[in-house]
Amino acid sequence: MKREELIRKWLDNELNPKELSLFKELDDYTDLIRISEGVQKFKPTSFHVTTELENLKNTIALKKQKRNWLKPVYAIAASVVVLFGIYYSFLLQETTVTTLASQKQEITLPDNSNVSLNSLSSLSFDEKNWDKQREVELQGEAFFKVEKGATFNVKTETGLVTVVGTQFIVKDRAELFEVVCYEGAVRVNHNGQSILLKQGDSYIKMEGTTASQTKTTQLSPSWITNTSTFKSLPYSTVIAEFERQYDIQIIADHIDSKQLFTGSFIHNDIEIALKSITLPLNLEYTRTNQTITLKGE
Amino acid sequence: MSKNLHKNICEEIVYSNFFKKYAEDLHSFLYYKFGDHLNPKDKVQEAFIKVWENCKNITPEKAKNYLFTVGNNLMLNEVKHQKVVLKFQKEKPKSHTNENPEFLMEENEYSQKLQKAISSLTEAQRVAFLLNRIEGKKHKEIAQLLDISTKAVEKRIYGALKKLKEQIHEL
Numbered sequence: 001m002k003r004e005e006l007i008r009k010w011l012d013n014e015l016n017p018k019e020l021s022l023f024k025e026l027d028d029y030t031d032l033i034r035i036s037e038g039v040q041k042f043k044p045t046s047f048h049v050t051t052e053l054e055n056l057k058n059t060i061a062l063k064k065q066k067r068n069w070l071k072p073v074y075a076i077a078a079s080v081v082v083l084f085g086i087y088y089s090f091l092l093q094e095t096t097v098t099t100l101a102s103q104k105q106e107i108t109l110p111d112n113s114n115v116s117l118n119s120l121s122s123l124s125f126d127e128k129n130w131d132k133q134r135e136v137e138l139q140g141e142a143f144f145k146v147e148k149g150a151t152f153n154v155k156t157e158t159g160l161v162t163v164v165g166t167q168f169i170v171k172d173r174a175e176l177f178e179v180v181c182y183e184g185a186v187r188v189n190h191n192g193q194s195i196l197l198k199q200g201d202s203y204i205k206m207e208g209t210t211a212s213q214t215k216t217t218q219l220s221p222s223w224i225t226n227t228s229t230f231k232s233l234p235y236s237t238v239i240a241e242f243e244r245q246y247d248i249q250i251i252a253d254h255i256d257s258k259q260l261f262t263g264s265f266i267h268n269d270i271e272i273a274l275k276s277i278t279l280p281l282n283l284e285y286t287r288t289n290q291t292i293t294l295k296g297e
Numbered sequence: 298m299s300k301n302l303h304k305n306i307c308e309e310i311v312y313s314n315f316f317k318k319y320a321e322d323l324h325s326f327l328y329y330k331f332g333d334h335l336n337p338k339d340k341v342q343e344a345f346i347k348v349w350e351n352c353k354n355i356t357p358e359k360a361k362n363y364l365f366t367v368g369n370n371l372m373l374n375e376v377k378h379q380k381v382v383l384k385f386q387k388e389k390p391k392s393h394t395n396e397n398p399e400f401l402m403e404e405n406e407y408s409q410k411l412q413k414a415i416s417s418l419t420e421a422q423r424v425a426f427l428l429n430r431i432e433g434k435k436h437k438e439i440a441q442l443l444d445i446s447t448k449a450v451e452k453r454i455y456g457a458l459k460k461l462k463e464q465i466h467e468l
Contacts, residue, residue: 038411041385044328
């Protein structure tokens, strides 16, 4: 048998007694045995399977525990988020009243102050904190009868109106911002200015013009009695108000919308109302279900 | 054939048996391949934890390969292919024998030579040879562990022995 074959069999512990004696006769037998015995000293420090398994189980248990411990934390965190969500969406939600076109609404605030909301307007206020702060947010136009008491704020996108106890309107439309004081006193903060309006004063700021103050002798805005009144206002303002009151579209491409108009129209009869805004300017109108077209003569 | 009884190795008994069967082999494999300085014991723990975490996706048949691959990769992540120098237990004078100091010195000298020679082996040779000689594993067992043929194992071990003999003679 070949030398190499013998060594291979020896390495795999496959030598039979006869082969073993042959192997022992190999000239490098002692060298091979010495190497084989010599490498035994290179065995790693003992590896205890049971100890290592114990360690492993502890580590895994610890990992599990960590996860289990975190679970309730996640649960609590989730509930907190949900509670905050509920708090913000229900408890902190402001009361909001919105009117559609050709609709008006009376609102009584928690302190019995009264608000009349004109068409296409919206008013919101925080009922829960009303005792601490009397504040409403307004889009559009409203008439306020404010009970005496702490400061009453009306916030609009354009300006802030502050009063103590009075009657006034705030009108914040796309084309103009108007405040009219009917009783008491009103402070208007607008464009960095602070103006005090006394009974009968009105403050008006139209798009593209400077703010001006005028006087009124009325005791309440005309729309409260279902009439819209205009005093030297651009015709476009009249058209916009008409559209809001009757929920209708007015096409007025061929007339001068900048000419000034003084007059009024009523809210409960569209034919009469149309006549009252067209006759003074010598306009003609054609009316379909949802649109009115105005033409000059 | 209990092999296919379990879909995966998540069950504690299966997992424990799996550990008992392969933990020491993995340790020897990592030790002989990469040496001692990268804590092969820790890597064994880490590798088995990885197996546990992914136990749902590991079938019993694939578990061994997965384990050895993970262990190997854990080492490779750290190793900068340093030369592997294995430690040996130094001969110490034993009180109950009459070994003379000269013999002890010779023995330690031989071990040092062997140490150098082992370092000069290729990774593959070293792992196969030491699993065979120190762990007493048959060629077939080594072939199964390393996923290579028995022939390849024989070749590696025989090659290692030859190289060691030459190196020691040269030194």
